[in-house]
Structures are given as structure tokens and as C-alpha cells.
Amino acid sequence: MIRRALPCGIVLALVACAAPSPKPATAAMPSPVQTPPDASPPPTAPPQAPPIRGLDAARAEFVRTTAQRFGIPASEIEAVLARAQIRDSIVKAMSRPAEAKPWRDYRPIFIQQSRIDSGRAFLAANRPSLQRAERQYGVPAEIITAILGVETGYGANKGSYPVVDALYTLAFAYPRSGDPARVAYEDKREAFFRDELAQLFALGKEEHLDITTLKGSYAGAMGWGQFMPSSYRQYAVDGDGDGRRDLFNDLDDVIASVANYFAQKGQWQRGGSVMVRAVRGPAAQDFVNPGNAVTLDQTLASLAALDYRPASPVPVAANTPLTLITLDGAAGPEYWIVFNDFKAITTYNISRHYATAVYQLSELIAGRGDAG
Numbered sequence: 001m002i003r004r005a006l007p008c009g010i011v012l013a014l015v016a017c018a019a020p021s022p023k024p025a026t027a028a029m030p031s032p033v034q035t036p037p038d039a040s041p042p043p044t045a046p047p048q049a050p051p052i053r054g055l056d057a058a059r060a061e062f063v064r065t066t067a068q069r070f071g072i073p074a075s076e077i078e079a080v081l082a083r084a085q086i087r088d089s090i091v092k093a094m095s096r097p098a099e100a101k102p103w104r105d106y107r108p109i110f111i112q113q114s115r116i117d118s119g120r121a122f123l124a125a126n127r128p129s130l131q132r133a134e135r136q137y138g139v140p141a142e143i144i145t146a147i148l149g150v151e152t153g154y155g156a157n158k159g160s161y162p163v164v165d166a167l168y169t170l171a172f173a174y175p176r177s178g179d180p181a182r183v184a185y186e187d188k189r190e191a192f193f194r195d196e197l198a199q200l201f202a203l204g205k206e207e208h209l210d211i212t213t214l215k216g217s218y219a220g221a222m223g224w225g226q227f228m229p230s231s232y233r234q235y236a237v238d239g240d241g242d243g244r245r246d247l248f249n250d251l252d253d254v255i256a257s258v259a260n261y262f263a264q265k266g267q268w269q270r271g272g273s274v275m276v277r278a279v280r281g282p283a284a285q286d287f288v289n290p291g292n293a294v295t296l297d298q299t300l301a302s303l304a305a306l307d308y309r310p311a312s313p314v315p316v317a318a319n320t321p322l323t324l325i326t327l328d329g330a331a332g333p334e335y336w337i338v339f340n341d342f343k344a345i346t347t348y349n350i351s352r353h354y355a356t357a358v359y360q361l362s363e364l365i366a367g368r369g370d371a372g
């Protein structure tokens with residue numbers, strides 16, 4: 001979870017975020033928690049190795065401001081950065097064009113029997129903790145489970161990049177496309193990562209972590225749920241009451257933190273609807289709802305006036321805010337009505353495909369339906 005600027009809280013996620021397109025579940029997928037700034041067009045020119053002119057001055061300024069901001073001795077920050085490396089592999093990973101896969105190609109990356117089976121096993125093994133989180137935060141156990149399944153394969157792929165190096169690289173050598181139209185976006189991303197690097201130092205201080213030992217995604221997302229440092233600081237909670245918030249090893253903390261993220265940042269509504277299939281009537285025009293972020297500016301009545309109706313009855317009030325999205329499915333366009341709790345999932349990763357995959361995986365883990 002990154003806080004606004006990043007998309008996926010996760011590393012790969014970044015890629016996924018900016019334009020939904022996670023990588024196949026091998027590496028840590030990205031996501032969490034964070035959602036990148038609104039996606040901008042994919043780079044058109046091959047990425048260039050960024051010139052690191054002015055690095056010393058920029059780093060000195062970073063050390064000064066971070067020391068002041070979080071009350072950390074400048075010498076400590078300098079000592080960590082002195083050993084940090086700008087890694088080409090991270091620049092390359094971040095530079096990969098985030099091709100927007102159609103839903104029919106995205107879905108199989110996350111919806112497979114093995115991931116469903118592993119999710120059921122995770123749910124069974126962690127039922128008390130999941131139920132506690134569901135009671136406290138209102139987020140269903142299967143949603144929390146599906147997030148962990150999509151983000152890291154239930155902890156199997158938490159990322160192998162040194163987090164300091166990942167954030168240091170993206171903070172001071174963020175890849176540049178050379179496209180003038182992307183300069184503002186790239187500047188914003190670099191600033192985002194510079195802030196996340198500062199937040200990492202604060203996190204280390206607050207949680208008594210040796211940040212130089214932490215591993216994560218190429219974007220610096222950490223742990224089972226792939227939280228960025230700012231999200232870790234803001235949304236992680238101590239699920240088992242041992243006085244620490246450990247998103248790397250403590251599943252009680254991981255589960256409670258994902259639920260808390262959704263409750264706080266996503267404004268998750270207990271018992272709310274996520275999404276339901278819609279039927280397009282003969283009089284319907286294409287419903288234009290471009291971009292990533294969903295705006296819940298319709299109602300069932302307004303969609304009915306456009307000749308779109310739920311495929312099955314949905315228990316929502318007449319004035320419930322919702323909207324319609326179209327996914328390019330294997331059998332043609334799929335129409336879905338989405339609600340508040342769908343939008344909540346997009347605060348973890350802004351991609352509609354991501355949110356749909358999480359929901360469908362959760363339904364399959366729970367043994368409901370064919371999930372589309």
C-alpha cells in the first residue's frame with residue numbers, strides 16, 4: 001500500500017498499478033497497498049539509464065530533511081545510504097512498459113485451482129485470526145486471504161530486493177523515458193519514492209527494525225501484504241498484542257493490518273456488496289467509464305434507464321452509489337455493477353482487473369459460484 005502515489009503497494013505492483021498488469025505470479029506481485037498516481041500513458045521510448053547528476057547534493061538534502069522530520073541522527077541515515085546501491089535490475093523492472101493486459105489474459109494469472117486450494121488451506125489454518133479481524137474491521141476472511149494470495153502467493157513470494165536499495169534507486173535514479181510528456185509524472189514518482197525512503201527510516205526507528213536487512217519487491221513493498229513504508233506506518237496494527245507490528249513474520253499482525261487498511265483507507269462497509277454481473281439490454285449504449293479509478297455516480301435506477309440491469313437480485317437500497325464497468329472477457333464483453341467495497345479494493349491497487357481478481361478469488365476460496 002502505498003499511499004497515493006504508488007499504486008500497488010507492492011512492487012511488481014507498481015507495474016500493475018500503473019497499468020494493471022501484474023506479472024505472473026512468480027515474483028512478488030505488486031500491489032498493496034498503494035496505488036500509484038493516476039496512470040499515465042506507457043512510455044514510448046526505451047528507458048535510458050538515468051544520469052545521476054547532482055546525486056550528492058540531492059542525497060545531502062534528503063539526509064538533512066529526513067533527520068529533521070523524524071528526529072533521526074543524520075549520521076545514521078548517511079551510514080545506511082553510504083552502503084545503498086543504485087541497482088540496474090530495479091531500474092529495468094520499473095521501466096518495463098506496463099502493458100494493459102485484457103481481463104481474459106489477466107484473470108488466469110491469479111485465478112487458478114492451486115491458488116484457490118492454497119487459499120482454502122490458509123483460511124483453515126488461520127481461521128481464528130481471520131474471524132477476529134472480520135469481527136473487528138468488517139472485512140470478510142476470504143477477502144483478506146485473497147489479497148495475500150494475489151500479492152505474494154500466501155507469503156511465498158515476498159520479494160528478494162533489499163528494500164533500502166529499491167527505494168534508494170527509485171528515489172534518486174527513477175527511470176526516465178526521455179518523453180517530455182512524461183517528465184511531470186516521472187518527477188512525481190521519484191518524489192513519491194524519496195518520501196517512501198524517508199518513511200522507511202522512520203519505520204525502522206519506530207519498530208526497532210534494522211532496515212538494511214529488509215527484503216521486498218523492486219518497488220520497496222514489504223511482507224505478506226506488500227505494504228509500502230508509509231502504509232506500514234499508517235495502517236499496520238498489532239494483531240497479537242505483543243507490542244510489535246510485524247508484517248514479515250507474524251500472521252496475526254498481517255491479517256489485522258490488511259483488514260485495518262481496508263477499513264481505514266478503503267472505507268470498507270461491513271456486509272456491503274463488491275460486484276455483481278450485469279445484463280446489457282438491447283437498447284443499451286456503451287457505458288463509458290474510462291481510466292482506472294471508479295467513480296460511484298450511478299444507481300440501479302440510473303443504470304436501468306440505460307438498459308443495464310443486475311443479472312441477479314442485489315440487496316441494495318435504491319440510492320446506493322455504484323457504477324458499471326466493462327471487462328474484456330474470454331467470451332466477449334462482461335458487464336459488472338460495482339459497489340463501495342469494490343472501490344475499497346482499488347485502494348490497495350487501483351487496477352480494476354486487480355480488484356476483480358481479488359474478489360473472484362475470494363469467492364472461489366469461499367466456495368461460492370463460478371465467480372464469472
Ligand SMILES: [Ca+2]
Binds near residue numbers: 237241244250253
Ligand atoms: Ca504483533
